[in-house]
């Protein structure tokens with residue numbers, strides 16, 4: 331999935347992996363790629379396995395890696411590629427905006443998790459007051475706070 335249009339030849343997208351070699355890790359990672367044009371080149375499409383001719387390709391110059399301790403994204407250049415790719419202010423602004431927005435989304439998801447009932451085999455636990463309840467009700471019967479149900 332591509333998250334931005336091409337901005338001065340750069341683009342933010344999901345990391346692409348050779349099918350079957352996707353990592354198991356669930357930490358959010360986004361690739362920052364740089365596009366370049368070249369002589370027509372015959373390649374095999376990784377997904378369809380069909381031969382096709384391409385005149386442009388991209389390579390990863392940097393990554394945004396979510397830091398669960400902070401919580402925010404760390405920017406990691408792939409070697410010196412980021413510097414060598416001559417980033418412009420427009421792509422720097424786009425990356426900054428993207429990283430802040432994504433970090434906010436992840437933050438609110440985590441918050442949502444914390445406000446959900448902890449569900450066990452035959453009881454639930456309120457995340458606020460730790461009181462056990464027989465059902466995941468809308469409001470905690472003990473502290474009265476709004477608790478979400480996880481489905």
Ligand SMILES: [Zn+2]
Pocket residue numbers: 456457458459460461470471472473474475
């Ligand atoms: Zn409670």
